[in-house]
Amino acid sequence: MASPVNILILQFASIGNVVLTSPVVRCLKQQLPNAVIHFCTKADYQPLVLHNPYISGRHYLDGNIVELIRTLRAQKFDYVIDLQHTFTSRLIRTALGVQSFSVKKQSFRNWLYVYFKVNALSEQHIVDRYLATVQPLGIENDGRGLDYFIPYKDEVEFDWLPATHQNDYVAFAIGGQHVTRRLPLPRMIELCRKINYPIILLGDKNDRKVGNAIVKAIGERQIYNACGYFNINQSASILKRARLVFSHDTGLMHIAAAFRKKVYSIWGSSTPQFGFYPYKTPHVRLEAAELGCRPCSATGADECPMKHFKCMNTLSFDFDVKELRTKKKNFE
Structure with a gap:
């Protein structure tokens, strides 16, 4: 042997x-x-x-x-x-x-x-x-993409979630290590209104205040703020069952890719060209690609060096979420 x-x-x-x-x-x-x-x-x-x-x-x-x-x-x-x-x-x-x-x-x-x-x-x-x-x-790429393994104890049960979000929802990972890699709050609210579908917000306890503000602006029928309530494996379980995922350039974006979810990835000061976009999963890149000041950082910063933050403030939401087209919901 x-x-x-x-x-x-x-x-x-x-x-x-x-x-x-x-x-x-x-x-x-x-x-x-x-x-x-x-x-x-x-x-x-x-x-x-x-x-x-x-x-x-x-x-x-x-x-x-x-x-x-x-x-x-x-x-x-x-x-x-x-x-x-x-x-x-x-x-x-x-x-x-x-x-x-x-x-x-x-x-x-x-x-x-x-x-x-x-x-x-x-x-x-x-x-x-x-x-x-x-x-x-002698190792070759087997083409199977990313792995993520969730222990049974961390698989989120349906009744852990509000009745409005138990069977069909979009996940939105609102966190991000640096300010310039996250949409400002008004733009997060704008994006959630465009999605117009049950949304579960994911992030850690530091994101909970922002999540609460989104709930206050839009309402609990559409938004469930799960930030800080679930550990990383439980958050992965929520991603695994989501219809699709919106995410800043974060770890949760890559976990969603491990479950082959379609990801709408949101880019601010950084760009996908650095090689960290969703791997081997369908994805749409949301970015202000025409801005000459991007990228201003490979990893992100605490404020926009130009003070205008155009990469997030002018980011267009003029896109069609085809996966939700036949089941669009009105929360007004």
Whole structure:
């Protein structure tokens, strides 16, 4: 019997980035004989990897990197796959001292695009760049897209939701790590009115105030504010049952893609050209593509550097949601 091949994957960046690594995890496990996959991420992201059946070992960074490295060394890994390529991940793989493979970043090209609007990006989705990282091990893209695994205890039951939203609804992920990646409140209200269908708002407790304002403006018959009420796996369960999904550029957008939902993705200061658009799922990009000041950031900021925030304030909602056309509802 061949010896196991112990592989460690590193990714600490965000919820979305962890979800976007799932094809690498699956392909390594299924295509490399005797692969034993370990995953290392932030402690906050434990629910994202805890129930993945392709992962055998899970390790979490919770402030003490020295203790983490000591724990990882004891596993005697054969390979380290660094899918973040930052100071922290470089420190860990250097300390482990085994053969490693690191994702090729586009930092200089990103800089050119943000500051000089010169788009020299590779047009390659980040998932494909992740998978290119493990090609030296003989791994190929199986074309199956993203994975997300929800434990049974976190599957949201119908009666956990209001009667108006139990059987058929649109999910709207209203959160976003930075202000310039989120629609302003009046524009969220405008979008919800256009959708004119039962909507479940998703986000964390920090988004609840905005969600309440949307409910106040439109009414509980159409809007259910679930922000802060459900954990990440329960929110994933709500996405899984949604007719379709509207989302800012967030982790929930990528979780929706894992369930092959049609996603209407909303883009402000950043752009899909950075390679983080919904992967292998039908999607519509809502963006003010003609603005010369975009992108002003690859990751987002706390305010518009030009002070006008035109990327979100002038974003057109002149589109047809064909999936709702035959079942349009009037909440007036």
